[in-house]
Amino acid sequence: MGIALGAVFWMLEAAVHVFVFHDVGFFVQVFSPKPHEVWMRLTIVAMFIGFGIYSQWIVTARWRAQRAAIRANTELTQIFDTAADAMRVVDRDYNMLRVNETFSALSGIAKEDAVGKKCHEVFWGPLCHTKDCPLNRILGNADCVECDSEKVRKDGVKTPCIVTATPFRGPDGELIGIVEDFKDISERKKSEQELMQSHERLRDLASHLQVVREEERALIAREIHDELGQALTALKMDIHWLRHRLPGEKQSLIDKTHVMSKLIDRTVQSVRRIYSELRPGLLDDFGLSAAIEWEAGEFSKRTDIECEILSDPKDMILPQGLSTAIFLIFQETLTNITRHANATQVRIILTKNADRLEMRVSDNGKGIKDQEILEPKSFGIIGMRERVHYLGGSLSISGNSNGTTVEVIIPMDPKGDVDDKDTHRG
Ligand SMILES: Nc1ncnc2c1ncn2[C@@H]1O[C@H](COP(=O)(O)OP(=O)(O)O)[C@@H](O)[C@H]1O
Numbered sequence: 363m364g365i366a367l368g369a370v371f372w373m374l375e376a377a378v379h380v381f382v383f384h385d386v387g388f389f390v391q392v393f394s395p396k397p398h399e400v401w402m403r404l405t406i407v408a409m410f411i412g413f414g415i416y417s418q419w420i421v422t423a424r425w426r427a428q429r430a431a432i433r434a435n436t437e438l439t440q441i442f443d444t445a446a447d448a449m450r451v452v453d454r455d456y457n458m459l460r461v462n463e464t465f466s467a468l469s470g471i472a473k474e475d476a477v478g479k480k481c482h483e484v485f486w487g488p489l490c491h492t493k494d495c496p497l498n499r500i501l502g503n504a505d506c507v508e509c510d511s512e513k514v515r516k517d518g519v520k521t522p523c524i525v526t527a528t529p530f531r532g533p534d535g536e537l538i539g540i541v542e543d544f545k546d547i548s549e550r551k552k553s554e555q556e557l558m559q560s561h562e563r564l565r566d567l568a569s570h571l572q573v574v575r576e577e578e579r580a581l582i583a584r585e586i587h588d589e590l591g592q593a594l595t596a597l598k599m600d601i602h603w604l605r606h607r608l609p610g611e612k613q614s615l616i617d618k619t620h621v622m623s624k625l626i627d628r629t630v631q632s633v634r635r636i637y638s639e640l641r642p643g644l645l646d647d648f649g650l651s652a653a654i655e656w657e658a659g660e661f662s663k664r665t666d667i668e669c670e671i672l673s674d675p676k677d678m679i680l681p682q683g684l685s686t687a688i689f690l691i692f693q694e695t696l697t698n699i700t701r702h703a704n705a706t707q708v709r710i711i712l713t714k715n716a717d718r719l720e721m722r723v724s725d726n727g728k729g730i731k732d733q734e735i736l737e738p739k740s741f742g743i744i745g746m747r748e749r750v751h752y753l754g755g756s757l758s759i760s761g762n763s764n765g766t767t768v769e770v771i772i773p774m775d776p777k778g779d780v781d782d783k784d785t786h787r788g
């Protein structure tokens with residue numbers, strides 16, 4: 363362009379010269395002008411060329427910038443339109459400036475119909491018209507707002523969403539409005555609900571299995587007590603009868619009846635022990651404190667581990683279901699101490715007031731570790747937890763190098779719900 367302008371100027375100047383001075387012909391002026399004219403023309407032609415190059419450079423740079431801007435805009439529009447999350451741009455006056463395809467699908471309004479409408483008319487939620495509305499918070503200088511909200515479409519369909527709002531600024535940094543992003547979490551919520559329901563069903567199943575197991579234990583205990591106990595008593599009486607009818611010279615036979623009698627005595631003891639382990643009669647007859655004292659005494663005899671019991675009040679009258687559940691939890695903690703703790707002392711605190719029943723069993727053993735408490739295969743602990751959960755209480759287990767503490771807290775429900783759950787028999 364500069365070169366063309368220079369050439370045109372060269373010829374124009376030659377023509378003007380010929381026209382004004384009539385001294386030489388046009389072609390001579392064009393192709394062999396005088397030196398001072400050559401200088402003048404060359405200077406001006408160079409200026410033209412310089413100007414041409416400069417303007418060409420500006421035009422090209424501008425063209426490139428325009429193309430880059432168009433490309434960036436196309437890319438952003440594409441990203442905005444094809445985003446998996448629903449998005450809308452809202453100005454300071456709650457007018458929607460732009461929405462994407464996903465927003466249109468989620469809110470049930472066509473893109474072109476949405477633009478220009480108020481945001482709270484199209485996809486509203488509990489925060490609309492409150493100070494906690496994301497736009498209001500961004501206008502109040504928040505950098506970014508994220509919240510869970512249930513958004514409602516015009517046709518009333520509700521969608522739980524995670525809403526993220528960020529400021530939408532103009533080229534000079536002025537706040538024009540917000541960009542709102544809605545992540546549809548209805549599937550997640552549904553799965554969470556299903557998971558919770560399945561969890562509840564599993565808990566119910568676990569409770570039911572406990573009930574069945576404890577009923578079976580009670581049945582076996584009764585059978586052992588009634589059937590075996592009676593049979594052994596009858597056997598003992600028969601041996602007694604036999605011994606008195608044996609002739610005096612049959613000393614070896616008489617001795618044999620003594621041995622048999624002793625064996626029956628030992629079996630009776632074993633039957634009593636099995637019976638009490640299956641269903642401690644003390645629990646029914648004398649209450650929780652006495653049963654715990656007895657169990658702790660037996661535990662100390664068996665293991666040589668010292669047991670200290672503090673019970674307040676001394677005699678606790680509790681619903682049968684509750685006392686059985688606590689007793690079984692207590693038995694499990696003692697079993698765990700025997701098997702895992704390597705302890706020499708156990709301290710049991712049992713307290714009850716109008717609001718709650720509390721049992722704390724601490725040992726001075728090696729201490730349970732966090733991962734052992736959470737281990738999915740810790741069925742003893744899971745069983746304790748389930749029992750406590752069934753009674754509406756809480757169980758906490760902690761351990762350190764000084765030992766392990768298991769604490770059970772059961773609220774004493776004024777409605778007497780606990781009474782109804784007397785299916786936990788041990
Ligand atoms: N009193 C305790 N002291 C130290 N570790 C314990 C104690 N009680 C439980 N544990 C640890 O917690 C784990 C889980 O206990 P539990 O659920 O009763 O299962 P199990 O007794 O069948 O191993 C045990 O294997 C043991 O490692």
Ligand SMILES: [Mg+2]
Pocket residue numbers: 694697698742743
């Ligand atoms: Mg155990």
